[in-house]
Amino acid sequence: MPEMPNACARRTWIKGLTAGALVSALPAARAALTIEIVGGSGREIPITVLPFGNEERHRDRVSDVVLTDLLRSGLFKEQNAGALPKIPTEPEEVNWVTVRGRGVDNLVIGNVVERSDGRLQVRFRLLDAAKQAQRSGYSYTVSASQLRAIAHKIADVIYEDLTGEPGVFSTRICYVVKVGERFELQVADSDGANANFILANPREPIISPTWSPDGSRLAYVSFERKKPVVYVHSLADGSRQVLANFDGANSAPAWSPDGQRLALTLTRDGPSQLYSIGANGAGLTRLTSSSGIDTEAAWSPDGRSILFTSDRGGSPQIYRMAATGGPAERMTFEGTYNTTARWSPDGRSFCFIQRNGGRYNVAIQEIGSRSAQLLTDGRIDSSPTFSPNGRMILYASEFNRRGILAAVSRDGRIKQRLSESTGSVREPAWGPLTKSR
Amino acid sequence: MYKNVIAALALALLAAACANQDVKEQSKAATVEKRDLTEEQRKRDEAARAQIAREQEERDRRLEEERRKAEEDVKIQALPPTGMTEGLATDLRSQLRDPSSPLYKRTIFYGFDQYEIDGDNRAIVEAHARFLEQNPDVKIRVEGNCDERGSTEYNLALGQRRADGVKRALTLLGVGASRIEAVSYGEEKPKGMGQDEESYALNRRSDIVYPGYE
Structure with a gap:
């Protein structure tokens, strides 16, 4: 077990802990996003993850991936068990006296067993050292290439057991990387590993990617036809279709929660206005009729209403209306620049971008409240997106004058920076919780 | 032994049959060949004509290229649209490059979150309107842009509003x-790469573009 710095330390380089795993896991090689935690929750849950039996025979060490995931969330701190005479992989092998003596509370043990058919059986247990009892435990049978994915699943189970909310370590993110004049739309695991590009434009921009609710497709805006056109791209086979290519601009796609329709911004009838269209491109309906700019629709999780940005009142502010259109209610009242609203998954609040002096930062506001809480302090933060469990908000920021991704917890206490080794990263979107991968 | 005789007999018969067939084939082939010769001649003539045309084209192309080089035009341009003479197209190209031409200035700048065309910018729009009025076959693009601050999508809408404003004025x-x-293009195609007002001012702009001529 490598010596782990205390997660309370304000700057913990996660990459340093598992450099081997992160780098070697990327044979197809887009540069990895590396993650740095720059804050903690202040009341982290202690966790001890012992090396799994036989895990060292494989490229991805399961216990390393599990522990890295948990620490990256900012909600856990590692409790090092120190050197043990024998590392237990089954509950009956645990010497409870020794373990308690080392101050262990929550203990994770497991092993990786090679079966005769070449597949691997991965077993793990989360044990409560005080009660000397198992909290949860599962066994998975997988191929070697799935070890990393299973480690994320194990981290999800442990996270949910100890925090009461779903883990998001098995989810994926997408974002746009700009290198020189080249734009690439990339999809990666939520820890930045397994990054692959799904679209590359040598010169023309790509903006506003967004996941379908089932995670199978991305809608985005690409300028490859010398103007903004909305596409829907299937991740399974790489096929894609034009969703909207009307006269003028086509942009800001937003999926309805049932995946049947998308709201989007068109200028076909004059100024930028909101419309909705079937996911198959049929049934275009106009939603707003204002003289200003209406854009950046966000469909509420219950499907009933839409938040959007409008400057109908003279400055860009967030408004809410029924998903079928009609009168709109102004939601933001602080400052003269509030844009890019995104609902929290529980539908009780929304995050957005607020101009704060000369800065542009991520803020969060409860539905029904008129005041917002600022969560970030970057120079220009943009494109906020909630994790599917609502705990974190991923957004685009900058560091050393380069576009990077950053994340902040909804209470503002935990902060992370994700950066890519080449190019500028922007326009992130966090994918949905996946059923069973 | 008996078997061998039968086999030899069979072979002989087969050979005879083949010989017979060969003759027929030959006569058929002869008529075919005759037709082929006429066809070949036709093809040869056609190829010769095509070759002459290609050479002619190649000569024209070289001449055109030399003429363009003489004009110091490094870009190979699209042909002028129908109705527009090559002379006019050449004239437009040189006007777009000539700092003393009224068509030289093709960028309109804006203040933060602004889209009105004011002061000097009006004169730019008017100059292009005059040219376009006199040359009804020329089509243009107006490309709206923003600085990087704020929302990507709101900036896209703002850039569209800027471009639409220039279009409306024209x-x-x-x-x-x-x-x-x-x-x-929203904030995606900045000209100024810095993070200061000087760069931002360069990026809040509408560009009038003459596709194929610049």
Whole structure:
């Protein structure tokens, strides 16, 4: 077990802990996003993850991936068990006296067993050292290439057991990387590993990617036809279709929660206005009729209403209306620049971008409240997106004058920076919780 | 032994049959060949004509290229649209490059979150309107842009509003709307790369573009 710095330390380089795993896991090689935690929750849950039996025979060490995931969330701190005479992989092998003596509370043990058919059986247990009892435990049978994915699943189970909310370590993110004049739309695991590009434009921009609710497709805006056109791209086979290519601009796609329709911004009838269209491109309906700019629709999780940005009142502010259109209610009242609203998954609040002096930062506001809480302090933060469990908000920021991704917890206490080794990263979107991968 | 005789007999018969067939084939082939010769001649003539045409084309192309080089035009340009003479196209190209031409300035700048065309910018729009009025076959693009601050999508809409504003001004001056394509690149195509007001001011702009001529 490598010596782990205390997660309370304000700057913990996660990459340093598992450099081997992160780098070697990327044979197809887009540069990895590396993650740095720059804050903690202040009341982290202690966790001890012992090396799994036989895990060292494989490229991805399961216990390393599990522990890295948990620490990256900012909600856990590692409790090092120190050197043990024998590392237990089954509950009956645990010497409870020794373990308690080392101050262990929550203990994770497991092993990786090679079966005769070449597949691997991965077993793990989360044990409560005080009660000397198992909290949860599962066994998975997988191929070697799935070890990393299973480690994320194990981290999800442990996270949910100890925090009461779903883990998001098995989810994926997408974002746009700009290198020189080249734009690439990339999809990666939520820890930045397994990054692959799904679209590359040598010169023309790509903006506003967004996941379908089932995670199978991305809608985005690409300028490859010398103007903004909305596409829907299937991740399974790489096929894609034009969703909207009307006269003028086509942009800001937003999926309805049932995946049947998308709201989007068109200028076909004059100024930028909101419309909705079937996911198959049929049934275009106009939603707003204002003289200003209406854009950046966000469909509420219950499907009933839409938040959007409008400057109908003279400055860009967030408004809410029924998903079928009609009168709109102004939601933001602080400052003269509030844009890019995104609902929290529980539908009780929304995050957005607020101009704060000369800065542009991520803020969060409860539905029904008129005041917002600022969560970030970057120079220009943009494109906020909630994790599917609502705990974190991923957004685009900058560091050393380069576009990077950053994340902040909804209470503002935990902060992370994700950066890519080449190019500028922007326009992130966090994918949905996946059923069973 | 008996078997061998039968086999030899069979072979002989087969050979005879083949010989017989060969003759027929030959006569058939002879008629075919005759036809082929006429066809070949036709093809040869055609190839010769094509070769002459290619050489002619190649000569024309070389001449055109030399002429262009003489004009110091490094870009190979699209052919002028129908109705526009090559002379006029050449004239437009040189006007776009000539700092003393009224068509030289093709960028309109804006203040933060602004889209009005004011002061000197009006004169730029008017100059292009005059040219377009006199040259009804020329089509243009107006590309709206923003600085990087704020929302990507709101900036895209703002860039569109800027481009639409220039388009509207041109149409009010008599240019047909169908000749102007107004598009926005939002904050995606900055000209100034810095993070200061000087760069931002360069990026809040509408560019009038003459596709194929610059």
